[in-house]
Every structure is written in structure tokens, then in C-alpha cells.
Amino acid sequence: MxxxxxxxxxxxxxxxxxxxxxxxxxxxxxxxxxxxxxxxxxxxxxxxxxxxxxxxxxxxxxxxxxxxxxxxxxxxxxxxxxxxxxxxxxxxxxxxxxxxxxxxxxxxxxxxxxxxxxxxxxxxxxxxxxxxxxxxxxxxxxxxxxxxxxxxxxxxxxxxxxxxxxxxxxxxxxxxxxxxxLDHHHETQPMPGPLSWFFHHLPRPLHRVEVAANHVTQLVVPFLLFAPQPVATAAAALMILTQLWLVLSGNFAWLNWITVALALPAVRFxxxxxxxxxxxxxxxxxxxxxxxxxxxxxxxxxxxxxxxxxxxxxxxxxxxxxxxYGAFGSVSRVRHEVVIEGTADEVPREDGDWREYAFKGKPGDPRRWPRQFAPYHLRLDWMMWFAALSPGYAGPWFSALVERLLEGDRDTLRLLRRAPFPPDAPPRHIRARLYRYRYTTWRELRETGACWERTYVREYLPPTRLAGQP
Structure with a gap:
């Protein structure tokens, strides 16, 4: 045949x-x-x-x-x-x-x-x-x-x-x-990349053009994949360019890259x-x-x-x-982050010696610029973003995470960028606090060197220790 x-x-x-x-x-x-x-x-x-x-x-x-x-x-x-x-x-x-x-x-x-x-x-x-x-x-x-x-x-x-x-x-x-x-997305997306701050600060009229172009690419261009050549090749090439633009603007594991891969067989080389x-x-x-x-x-x-x-x-x-499939049916207007802290104090006090756990990809230290990780997938960092949206997303696993940190579990600590306590001397108490994060302005960036500004919102998890611990 x-x-x-x-x-x-x-x-x-x-x-x-x-x-x-x-x-x-x-x-x-x-x-x-x-x-x-x-x-x-x-x-x-x-x-x-x-x-x-x-x-x-x-x-x-x-x-x-x-x-x-x-x-x-x-x-x-x-x-x-x-x-x-x-x-x-x-x-x-x-x-x-x-x-x-x-x-x-x-x-x-x-x-x-x-x-x-x-x-x-x-x-x-x-x-x-x-x-x-x-x-x-x-x-x-x-x-x-x-x-x-x-x-x-x-x-x-x-x-x-x-x-x-x-x-x-x-x-x-x-x-x-x-x-x-896109007035909000680059700031509130699950895991910003090193260029996301700059994408967020593009002129708003350009954001409108980006969204309109995205609608055309996703709602019109897909039908052209089934058109004769060279139209199908042009449609696939436009999709590839759009996905590469998304690669530059954030960390979405391998979602963008596999979409690029899927477009390649439609191209007549x-x-x-x-x-x-x-x-x-x-x-x-x-x-x-x-x-x-x-x-x-x-x-x-x-x-x-x-x-x-x-x-x-x-x-x-x-x-x-x-x-x-589908992505971002809704876009958050405000970014919240769960910040986990530990202390070796026998009695946890609000003004005690609380030390912050640093994650590899999710925002933490306001001065630390986001890194590029995609297509590698930082699963815990992604789920921490969902946990900040609602405690319901964290229900099945967050208490277990706190327990592993209190135990100084080495495998769990390897998922983090930096742990303030060594595995053989874990903290006596862990707490979690919810902060609102926003990108700094150009002026704030020049003055402070920080790409984020964060504000305390509320307690996410009160000071917790291992059961049976004296």
C-alpha cells in the first residue's frame, strides 16, 4: 500500500x-x-x-x-x-x-x-x-x-x-x-524562570498582543496542521516559536519541550x-x-x-x-508562598531563632534570582505552589514533609537547596508561614538588589514537633 x-x-x-x-x-x-x-x-x-x-x-x-x-x-x-x-x-x-x-x-x-x-x-x-x-x-x-x-x-x-x-x-x-x-501570570506562575521578572515588566499593550497571539496560535492555527503543505509546516513552526517563547518566560518542566517535539513530525524538512x-x-x-x-x-x-x-x-x-489537556484556565492575581522555618529552641517563641528552609526552584529569599530548571521537574517545589493556593492541596503530604524535616531525613533534605539544620541535628520545632510575594519595580531592584518583595500574611502551620518528643 x-x-x-x-x-x-x-x-x-x-x-x-x-x-x-x-x-x-x-x-x-x-x-x-x-x-x-x-x-x-x-x-x-x-x-x-x-x-x-x-x-x-x-x-x-x-x-x-x-x-x-x-x-x-x-x-x-x-x-x-x-x-x-x-x-x-x-x-x-x-x-x-x-x-x-x-x-x-x-x-x-x-x-x-x-x-x-x-x-x-x-x-x-x-x-x-x-x-x-x-x-x-x-x-x-x-x-x-x-x-x-x-x-x-x-x-x-x-x-x-x-x-x-x-x-x-x-x-x-x-x-x-x-x-x-499576562498582567499577572509571569508573577504568579508556579515556578518563575530567570527572565520572568523582565517578562512581567514588559509594557501592558505588549501583554495584550501576547494574549491575542496566544489565542490565535491555540484556537486557529491547530486546524492548519491538517492543511496541505507548506501550510502545515508553517503552522507547526508557529507553534514551535510560541512554545520557545514560553520556555523563556517560565519553568514548566517538559510541557513546552514535548509540545515542540510533537510539532516536528508535521514539518517537511x-x-x-x-x-x-x-x-x-x-x-x-x-x-x-x-x-x-x-x-x-x-x-x-x-x-x-x-x-x-x-x-x-x-x-x-x-x-x-x-x-x-489544558493549562491555566484561571490565573492568580496575587502570589502567595509557604515559607517553612525550623528552630532548635526547646520552647518555640515568636522572636526565637527561626531559620528558613531554602527550596531549589520556588521563591524564598527575596534577593535570590530564579533559576532555569525546565525541562527538569522539581516536583516538591511545584506542589508547594499548590499548597500556597489552598491547604487542601497539601493535605495528603504536607504533614509528612514536616515530619521528615523534624527527623532530619537525608532523602528529603536532598530535595532542598539548603537546610539550616544538618541531618544529625534536626530542629525541635517546625512552623510554616504564608507570605505575599510581588516582583519589585525597576527602582526597587536598583536600590535593594531584590527581585521579590514579600509581606507576612498569616500563620500556615503553628510550631510543631515530633510526637513523643520531650
């Missing part, structure tokens, strides 16, 4: 596969370095406790059969190794069936991690990586040209990512319709494809069967996307094969 493949997209497939392999590597590295404190045997939300109450059919995972920190670490580092092999191009020298199996390994390993990751893995880009990774299994290698139907499904995924995000904005916060959301043999029949049958399954599973995400009660970032099947 000559229509089955599209040789002109050979280079686009290759670049996409390299980008996806790199993102897999980042995701597995993030899991390997952070899991013990978050979901390990002594983590804040331990996997063994989760799998004891959630059946396999609801959360398929290797760890449903057996869990240990050593096994999890082995899976995470194995995922890193396979991702590095794919990045190096090992799949290109394997038989087609073996290359497909190699691409299936990181998808299955990461699915096992996400399905037991609980709150820490509840972000939309986890499902987006899994859905993209599953499609990559059927994209083929150097033995065959890229299948048309898989290229279509990748565009369909990109369409849902962009169009869903555009709809949730228009239906959600009125500031998106008034073109005023000028390079000439090599001559290859026709794809084997078993491959054609398998790809068409999987495509039919994914189209059938798309009905629930489409219904959600078209509904006035649209929800963001929802998986409709436990394998995360077809999902719904």
Missing part, C-alpha cells in the same frame, strides 16, 4: 524521535533522583500504602506485584539507559520489530511510575509523555518510511494539546477574554529521504489496528473538549493512551 507511508517526513520523524528520547531521559532522571523522599518506602506518599488500596486494573504498574526502593531505582535508571540508547540511535540499527520493542520499554516503565506516583505525578505532561511515547512505538525506524496514520495521530495529539488549552482559557478566567491575564523497502504486512496491520483503537478512544477526550464543563489534564483510561 503506497499510501501507507510518507517518505517526505523521514527527517521530521528522526528529529522527533531524538527529542522524545531526550525528554524520556529527563523524566527518568527526575524519577531516579527524587522518588525516595516522595513515594519511596519511607516517602511522604509511600507506594506500598498506595498499591494496598488501589487495584491493578485502575493503576497498571510493575510495582503492583512487588515494590522496593531498589526495584524502583533499577527501573528508573534502566529507563535512563534505554532513553540514552534511543538518543544515540540504537533503534536505527535494529530490526523493525526489535526497534518497536525498544521504544515500548520506556513507555511501560514510565507508565509503571506514573500510575503509582499519586499527587507527585498528577501533572498533565506525565500523560502527554506517555501518549506521545506510545505513538512513537509505531512510528518505525530506518527500515521503513514513517506511516501516514501515525503522523496523523501525532498531529491529532498536538491539536488536542493546543486547542484544548485555548478552549479552557476562553471558557475560564475572564482575563483571557479581556487580554489582561528539505532533506531527501533514503530509499527503503515497502513495510511488512504485519507492521501495516498492527499500525492500522492500533490507530483504530486510538480513534475509538478519542471520543471521551473530544466530548470533554467540546463541553462547557471542560476539565484540564484528565486521563480516561489507565494506560494513558488518549487524554485531555
Amino acid at each position: 503506497e499510501w501507507f507511508t510518507a517518505p517526505d517526513y523521514w527527517t521530521g520523524r528522526l528529529v522527533f524521535q531524538k527529542a522524545l528520547a531526550a525528554l524520556y531521559l529527563v523524566a527518568f532522571l527526575t524519577a531516579a533522583l527524587q522518588f525516595r523522599a516522595l513515594i519511596g518506602e519511607r516517602g511522604m506518599l509511600p507506594v506500598p500504602r498506595f498499591v494496598a488500596r488501589v487495584p491493578w486494573r485502575r493503576a497498571p504498574s510493575l510495582f503492583q506485584w512487588r515494590y522496593s526502593d531498589r526495584l524502583f531505582a533499577g527501573c528508573a535508571w534502566a529507563g535512563c539507559a534505554v532513553a540514552a540508547a534511543l538518543l544515540a540511535g540504537v533503534d536505527a540499527v535494529l530490526p523493525l520489530w526489535a526497534a518497536m520493542l525498544l521504544w515500548l520499554v520506556p513507555w511501560a516503565l514510565y507508565l509503571s511510575i506514573v500510575n503509582v506516583g499519586q499527587t507527585w505525578y498528577g501533572f498533565g505532561w506525565e500523560s502527554l509523555l506517555l501518549e506521545t511515547g506510545f505513538l512513537a512505538v509505531f512510528l518505525g525506524n530506518d527500515e521503513v518510511a514513517p506511516p501516514v496514520v501515525v503522523l496523523f495521530l501525532l498531529r491529532w495529539l498536538l491539536f488536542r494539546v493546543e486547542f484544548g488549552a485555548g478552549l479552557i482559557k476562553i471558557r475560564g478566567d475572564a482575563c483571557w477574554r479581556r487580554l489582561t491575564c 528539505p532533506a531527501d529521504p533514503p530509499a527503503v523497502a515497502p513495510p511488512p504486512l504485519w507492521y501495516e496491520v498492527l499500525v492500522l489496528a492500533v490507530a483504530a483503537l486510538l480513534v475509538a478512544l478519542s471520543h471521551r477526550p473530544v466530548r470533554n473538549m467540546l463541553s462547557r464543563r471542560q476539565v484540564m489534564n484528565r486521563s480516561f483510561d489507565p494506560l494513558h493512551l488518549v487524554n485531555t
Whole structure:
């Protein structure tokens, strides 16, 4: 079947596969370095406790059969190794069936991690990586040209990512319709980057232009992905430029980068494809069967996307094969941060020797300029942003975090930039306070050197100590 493949997209497939392999590597590295404190045997939300109450059919995972920190670490580092092999191009020298199996390994390993990751893995880009990774299994290698139907499904995924995000904005916060959301967003986003302060201080008329351009990119341009070339290439290129602009303005883990990767197979690069043999029949049958399954599973995400009660970032099947996406349906006008402090004083006093715990990514010290971490994902820092929005978001894990800090748990302290107490001499009491943060003005920055100004709001957690501690 000559229509089955599209040789002109050979280079686009290759670049996409390299980008996806790199993102897999980042995701597995993030899991390997952070899991013990978050979901390990002594983590804040331990996997063994989760799998004891959630059946396999609801959360398929290797760890449903057996869990240990050593096994999890082995899976995470194995995922890193396979991702590095794919990045190096090992799949290109394997038989087609073996290359497909190699691409299936990181998808299955990461699915096992996400399905037991609980709150820490509840972000939309986890499902987006899994859905993209599953499609990559059927994209083929150097033995065959890229299948048309898989290229279509990748565009369909990109369409849902962009169009869903555009709809949730228009239906959600009125500031998106008034073109005023960027007056606040760069200051109140979950984790600002090193340029976010400057983006915030751009002229307000330019913010209006940014929002209007975003609406066009998310609500109009996605339809052009299905237009003939070179229109589809132009649409994909515009989406890539928009995502790179977002990369500069904040830290959104790998959300922007995987969206860039999804746009690459829609680009027709000028390079000439090599001559290859026709794809084997078993491959054609398998790809068409999987495509039919994914189209059938798309009905629930489409219904959600078209509904006035649209929800963001929802998986409709436990394998995360077809999902719904969206971001920033509402924008906070005021930034709050939870600041955690400890003291070695036997009796905690308001004016006692309280020392602040410093996080790697989230704002703390007003003089410390934000760093660039994306595509690496600082999970605890992100959840601290949600905790500041409402204590309800912190309910499942915040008390466990405080307990680990009181114990001087080394794995938890490794998630922080700086702990004011060593592991062998932890604080006697921990408290948390809520502050309002705002960006300084140009004049304040010159006078104080601080990019933030913070004001005490209220007590978030009163002084707390370990149970049974004298």
C-alpha cells in the first residue's frame, strides 16, 4: 500500500524521535533522583500504602506485584539507559520489530511510575509523555518510511494539546477574554524562570498582543496542521516559536519541550529521504489496528473538549493512551508562598531563632534570582505552589514533609537547596508561614538588589514537633 507511508517526513520523524528520547531521559532522571523522599518506602506518599488500596486494573504498574526502593531505582535508571540508547540511535540499527520493542520499554516503565506516583505525578505532561511515547512505538525506524496514520495521530495529539488549552482559557478566567491575564501570570506562575521578572515588566499593550497571539496560535492555527503543505509546516513552526517563547518566560518542566517535539513530525524538512523497502504486512496491520483503537478512544477526550464543563489534564483510561489537556484556565492575581522555618529552641517563641528552609526552584529569599530548571521537574517545589493556593492541596503530604524535616531525613533534605539544620541535628520545632510575594519595580531592584518583595500574611502551620518528643 503506497499510501501507507510518507517518505517526505523521514527527517521530521528522526528529529522527533531524538527529542522524545531526550525528554524520556529527563523524566527518568527526575524519577531516579527524587522518588525516595516522595513515594519511596519511607516517602511522604509511600507506594506500598498506595498499591494496598488501589487495584491493578485502575493503576497498571510493575510495582503492583512487588515494590522496593531498589526495584524502583533499577527501573528508573534502566529507563535512563534505554532513553540514552534511543538518543544515540540504537533503534536505527535494529530490526523493525526489535526497534518497536525498544521504544515500548520506556513507555511501560514510565507508565509503571506514573500510575503509582499519586499527587507527585498528577501533572498533565506525565500523560502527554506517555501518549506521545506510545505513538512513537509505531512510528518505525530506518527500515521503513514513517506511516501516514501515525503522523496523523501525532498531529491529532498536538491539536488536542493546543486547542484544548485555548478552549479552557476562553471558557475560564475572564482575563483571557479581556487580554489582561499576562498582567499577572509571569508573577504568579508556579515556578518563575530567570527572565520572568523582565517578562512581567514588559509594557501592558505588549501583554495584550501576547494574549491575542496566544489565542490565535491555540484556537486557529491547530486546524492548519491538517492543511496541505507548506501550510502545515508553517503552522507547526508557529507553534514551535510560541512554545520557545514560553520556555523563556517560565519553568514548566517538559510541557513546552514535548509540545515542540510533537510539532516536528508535521514539518517537511528539505532533506531527501533514503530509499527503503515497502513495510511488512504485519507492521501495516498492527499500525492500522492500533490507530483504530486510538480513534475509538478519542471520543471521551473530544466530548470533554467540546463541553462547557471542560476539565484540564484528565486521563480516561489507565494506560494513558488518549487524554485531555489544558493549562491555566484561571490565573492568580496575587502570589502567595509557604515559607517553612525550623528552630532548635526547646520552647518555640515568636522572636526565637527561626531559620528558613531554602527550596531549589520556588521563591524564598527575596534577593535570590530564579533559576532555569525546565525541562527538569522539581516536583516538591511545584506542589508547594499548590499548597500556597489552598491547604487542601497539601493535605495528603504536607504533614509528612514536616515530619521528615523534624527527623532530619537525608532523602528529603536532598530535595532542598539548603537546610539550616544538618541531618544529625534536626530542629525541635517546625512552623510554616504564608507570605505575599510581588516582583519589585525597576527602582526597587536598583536600590535593594531584590527581585521579590514579600509581606507576612498569616500563620500556615503553628510550631510543631515530633510526637513523643520531650
